[in-house]
Amino acid sequence: MQASVDIDTGEALTERQKAVLDAALRLLVEEGDQLTMTAVARRASCSKETLYKWFGDRDGLLTATVQWQASKVRVPPVDGKGLTLASLTVSLARFASDWLKVISSDTSIALNRVAIGRAGPIRRKDGNDDLGAIVLENGRFALARRLKPVLEAGRQAGLLEFSDAEAAFRTFFGLVARDVQIRLLLGDRLELTDAAIGGDAVRATQQFLALYGAKTGPQGPLEPDDLRSSRPEI
Amino acid sequence: MQASVDIDTGEALTERQKAVLDAALRLLVEEGDQLTMTAVARRASCSKETLYKWFGDRDGLLTATVQWQASKVRVPPVDGKGLTLASLTVSLARFASDWLKVISSDTSIALNRVAIGRAGPIRRKDGNDDLGAIVLENGRFALARRLKPVLEAGRQAGLLEFSDAEAAFRTFFGLVARDVQIRLLLGDRLELTDAAIGGDAVRATQQFLALYGAKTGPQGPLEPDDLRSSRPEI
DNA sequence: TCAAGGCCGTACCGTACGTTACGGTTCGGC
DNA sequence: GCCGAACCGTAACGTACGGTACGGCCTTGA
Known part of the structure; x- marks a missing residue:
């Protein structure tokens, strides 16, 4: 199923169209699902006729908006060469921190x-728009695609032990996200300061290493303090 | 607004009203959010006038439906006396299994x-219906209320080590749920057989014990096989 | 037996919104 | 300058649906 989203995203969009989609995106964040075509047209200073001409119907506009946002968050893959326990730990903590920032963002x-x-x-x-597949593909599965090579490199370097990278990834995912996403989606006020996110990222990383770290060599697991200095502060 | 039916859950509901809410619940599962008052009335073989009389408006009906479902899943608390590592492990695995069954259910x-x-x-x-709060209260937070006494008992018995029961619970939550709920909510086909749920429950439990289990005594952690026999098979 | 009330079925109303249509304006090409 | 295309603003149309009204049936109680 996982959907296509093949002809990847931000293609064949004029600047004006991108501006319109940005307006729709802002409106989506502000008003939720019940954004109307009229509201989008007014916010984007364009006519409804143009919206329908460009995107077909409301579903098409919604889909294009989601794909547009997805195309904006493309990130370069992380390479895992010269891996040490310290650099692996930093990488994992950064993944965790980035992911927490993403899932807690208004967008x-x-x-x-x-x-x-x-x-x-x-x-x-008729049209299976399947916004869910798009979001999943650019969220959870994109994270897996980026993280798994790091995990594999960690295993190659003898730093991690696991037989199933997918299972290891899902455990990491669970340790990072915990109940945050579902609580936010259900409207729970849950303030995540940057400091809290950083702390959670470190904790999740330590827990993951405790579960999947190789038990070789005399060096014990890193102390959280070793990490704190290296996490992004902004 | 809210009409009568305001106070807690399944009280003061006639049998007929419960039947109507069951019909609404079934319709909600089948059709999602876009269930109409007309559809509910037809399914429940009642008049729209009655719906409005009993539940005030559509929001009231939705709220009552959610509360009605919530009132049906009340479970007795687990007592944690005579706790051993084996019984604690079984309890945790059962919690995990139950929770996975819940979040993967159509309802x-x-x-x-x-x-x-x-x-x-x-x-x-005006009315802050806040269905999200109701769902959260009867889902995530209800689980926490039931699980935390078990964790505390485990700590009292010297089987677990943690300083913050809330943090320990959230880790357990993350290890159990991982990406299951968000994937299901986003429409990902994700078949969870009873066997898979049982296996996941055992894995999550083992991982939780690896992180929070007391490192005392010579006995190592239980092997998964020790557990498999004790998990419910239906 | 009759009256009152609760409820079913259905027709009806008002509104919101998706969608279409159209007149007016700008702009690039000839 | 002229033409057509693209686009803006707005009005108009059709429908779906939340909410209300009403007639008829059945039950209850005197």
Whole structure:
């Protein structure tokens, strides 16, 4: 299933169209799913006729908006050469921190909300828009694609021990996200300061290493303090 | 607004009203958020006038439906006396298994979907229905309330080591749920057989014990096989 | 037996919103 | 300067649905 999203995203969009999609995105964050075509047109200072001409219908606009946002968060893959326990730990903590920042951002919450709201058991009309697949593909699965090479490199370097990279990834995912995403999606006020995110990232990383770190050599696990200095502060 | 039916959950509901809410619940599972008052009335063989009389408006019906479902899953608390590592392990695995069954059930997915869909940044009208809070209260927080005494008992018995029961619970939560709930909510087909759930519960439990188990005594951690026989097979 | 009330079925109303249509304006090409 | 295309703003249309009204049926109680 996992959907196509093949012809990747931000292609064949004029600057004006990108501006319109940005307006739709802002509106989505502010108003949730019940954004209207009229509101988008007004916010973007364009006519509804143009919206329909460009995106077909409301579904098309929603899909294009989600894909547009997805195309903006592309990140370069991390290379795992010259891996040491320290650099692996830093990499994992950075992944964790980045992921927590993503799932706690207004944009991510809004996008996940609309995708979940439209992921009902019975899809309307013909076109399987499948916003959920797009969000999943650019969220959870994108994270897995980026993180797994790091895990594999860690295993190659004798720093990690696991038989199933997918299972290891999912454990890392669980240790990082815990109940944060579902609580935010359900409207729980949950303030995540940068400091809290950094601390959680370090904790998740330490826990992951405790579970999957290779038990070789005399050096014990890093202390959290060894990490704290290296996490991004902004 | 809210009509009568305001106070807690399944009280003061006639049998007929419960039947109507069951019909609404079934419809919610089948059709997602876009269930209409007309559809509920037809399914429940009652008039719309009655729906409005009993539940005030659509929000009231939705709220009552969610509360009705919540009232059905009340479970007795687990007592933690005579705790051994084996019994603690079994308890944790059972919690994990139960929780995975809950979050992967059609009903839970439907309820979470509607609650998330209505948890937008700007709440409509006056009444803060806050379905999200209800779902959260009867889901994540109810689990915490039931599990924490077990964790505390485990600590009292010298089987677990942690300083913050909330943090320990959230780690357990993350190890159990991982990416399951978000994937299901986003429409990912993810078949969870009972066998897979049982295996995941055991794995999560073992990982939790590896992180929070007291490092005392010569006995190593239980092998997964020790557990497999004790998990519910239905 | 009759009256009152609760409820079913359905017709009806008002509104919100997706979608379409159209007149007016700008702009690039000839 | 002229033409057509693209686009803006807005009005208009159709429908879906939340909410209300009403007639008829059934039950209860005097």
